[in-house]
Amino acid sequence: MWNSTKITQLLGIEYPILQGPMGVGFSTPALLASVSNAGGLGSYGAYTLTPEEILEADKTIKAATSKPYNINLWVNDTDKKLLNYPKTKIEEIKMLFKPYFDELGIELPNLSADIRSKFEKQVEVLFEIKPAVFSFIFGIPSKEILAESRRLGIKTVGAATTLEEALALEEAKVDAIVAAGFEAGGHRPSFLKPAQESFTGLFTLIQQLKAKTKTPIIAAGGIIDAKGIAAALTLGADAVQIGTAFMVTEESGATPIHKEVLFSGTANPTTISKSLTGRMGRMVSNTISDNVPFETEVLPFPLQTKLIAPLRVAALAQGRTDLISFWSGQNNTNLKHHKASELMQELITETGKIIS
Numbered sequence: 042m043w044n045s046t047k048i049t050q051l052l053g054i055e056y057p058i059l060q061g062p063m064g065v066g067f068s069t070p071a072l073l074a075s076v077s078n079a080g081g082l083g084s085y086g087a088y089t090l091t092p093e094e095i096l097e098a099d100k101t102i103k104a105a106t107s108k109p110y111n112i113n114l115w116v117n118d119t120d121k122k123l124l125n126y127p128k129t130k131i132e133e134i135k136m137l138f139k140p141y142f143d144e145l146g147i148e149l150p151n152l153s154a155d156i157r158s159k160f161e162k163q164v165e166v167l168f169e170i171k172p173a174v175f176s177f178i179f180g181i182p183s184k185e186i187l188a189e190s191r192r193l194g195i196k197t198v199g200a201a202t203t204l205e206e207a208l209a210l211e212e213a214k215v216d217a218i219v220a221a222g223f224e225a226g227g228h229r230p231s232f233l234k235p236a237q238e239s240f241t242g243l244f245t246l247i248q249q250l251k252a253k254t255k256t257p258i259i260a261a262g263g264i265i266d267a268k269g270i271a272a273a274l275t276l277g278a279d280a281v282q283i284g285t286a287f288m289v290t291e292e293s294g295a296t297p298i299h300k301e302v303l304f305s306g307t308a309n310p311t312t313i314s315k316s317l318t319g320r321m322g323r324m325v326s327n328t329i330s331d332n333v334p335f336e337t338e339v340l341p342f343p344l345q346t347k348l349i350a351p352l353r354v355a356a357l358a359q360g361r362t363d364l365i366s367f368w369s370g371q372n373n374t375n376l377k378h379h380k381a382s383e384l385m386q387e388l389i390t391e392t393g394k395i396i397s
Contacts, residue, residue: 222262
């Protein structure tokens with residue numbers, strides 16, 4: 042059977058289809074439950090949440106599904122540059138974005154670089170709630186955290202954008218590796234080299250990992266349908282992780298206008314930009330990403346997020362889609378399903394037809 046793989050056996054799921062763990066409210070308990078209840082692995086992106094918020098979300102998740110699910114955190118959730126970051130530099134970069142604030146008639150926010158990492162405290166809560174899977178990006182947790190995960194029976198999944206990162210994850214003895222291709226939407230989770238030096242495409246990355254590692258591989262980037270799943274599995278992946286196609290479903294927490302843009306049927310070319318958060322991510326091109334080249338210095342993560350947040354709110358309120366950053370993978374031209382359960386059913390049925 043096509044759906045029996047190392048990943049399904051490892052994670053205790055029926056189908057090798059994982060929902061991408063989108064953060065900042067995109068992933069929801071309802072979306073997670075729809076995917077897990079259909080036999081895949083639902084995920085919840087929790088990197089922005091306080092430990093208390095993670096606990097509350099988990100109560101809702103456990104009430105919605107009894108199947109395995111994944112909680113995703115960021116190992117590195119604050120840039121090192123934030124330490125002693127000059128106030129003068131903050132004001133200088135704010136001026137770069139002032140024209141957009143003026144255009145919407147809103148004030149620039151007051152910002153402080155005193156932002157502390159949540160990761161260690163979040164992990165403590167994760168060990169308390171014991172999800173079936175703990176996935177992470179932007180690095181590798183400490184040996185102690187990985188050892189405790191193993192002791193508690195929590196499977197660990199790290200993300201790699203290069204073969205070198207995959208080898209580092211394998212050396213750390215993670216249970217599975219997400220091969221994060223350049224086509225994927227959202228943040229580029231590179232951690233050994235700068236993201237702009239880690240642009241391997243998915244199909245190449247799968248084959249590199251298959252040749253040089255023994256850890257099960259989860260393919261991510263540009264997969265939205267059964268043909269993509271079949272191609273990834275044929276190349277050696279043990280499962281796929283899908284983000285954009287789930288993000289546009291009703292169960293997702295993405296804004297209605299975000300879903301409308303991606304469902305519009307028009308060309309939605311994507312670009313790589315750090316203008317939204319301070320870290321490289323793939324999104325639909327807009328006025329800001331076009332006018333702020335990648336080489337332009339912006340605030341460190343997540344301070345840049347705090348700068349852009351009120352601009353995003355105002356742009357949404359005023360219908361200025363040209364000033365809103367919509368996360369998206371490169372492959373966004375044939376999205377069809379508005380319900381996660383219907384998307385899962387088609388993925389399962391059609392993949393089965395392709396791979397007999």
